Amino acid sequence: MKQKSKLDYLGFVTDGQTIQISEKSLFKYYSRAYGKAETSRHIAYVTNRKGPRKKLYKLYSHIGSNYKGRGNFITYAYKAHEKMAKLITKSLIRKQVKRHWNKIHTRFQ
Template sequence: MLEIDKKISDFVKMHGGMYRRYSDDFIIILPTEEKTQEYLEQIIKRFNAYHNEGLLELQPRKTQVFRLDRQGDLENIGHLFEPKLNKLKRNINFLGFSFDGKHVTLRGKTISKYSYRRRHKAIGIAKDYKKTKGFKGSDKLYMLYSERGQNGKGNFLTYVHRVKKEFSNDPVDAPIKNNMVKIRRTLEKYQPRG
């Protein structure tokens, strides 16, 4: 953990919260109290201080702050801060998932990117089809997009299934079903004829 991460994590833990970072995305969760906004402002000031030292920069258009009440109503409160933070987003988006206050789902952008890559890899293999050799590389494609993952290492689907176990009542994996069928149909559709 970087020194900055440790400082932020310690500050957040001191106030009963949680801090997680992956690459350049991070999330801070604090319990709702009277001073929560004050704590968040202190965190933002710390980020700005790190920016002044040339270490880190918070981008107001990408930074979002939400309040979640006990009923699961999620409210973007970015407009309460200076400088004004992104107030357009209605859901918390983190690591390819979206949380609306009640349910966790895959982000539309995540699904589109996944489907696009799967389809274009299949099209590339289909266009290279040879009657004597078949779909060269299709075995790797099936493994890459199968439930088992590539060489047992895991893949996007195994990641989604781990999240599904944590949020078993949410429709996390609904849009990515039938991968093998979709690959086969794409291979058949783009296979050279004649």
């Protein structure tokens, strides 16, 4: 059986049938979010106060979809999905970031 080749271009991966955000981009997004969550927990522990969770939620979740007038990675993914859905290929971008809240929220606690 012949394996389909994939095209990786500008942070998107397509095989001609579907289009997705590259795994590298998602990994980078979650790595940064998890790192900042860890730093926030450390700050809260050292200072005996709550960490800056509100800012983290704005930076890394759908809550901050219009943070400082720019948006965030989730906003970018939603907009990319809307644009890619108009093409003849099937866009799986929305599915990739659908469960971001569960992943982010558990780490920010």
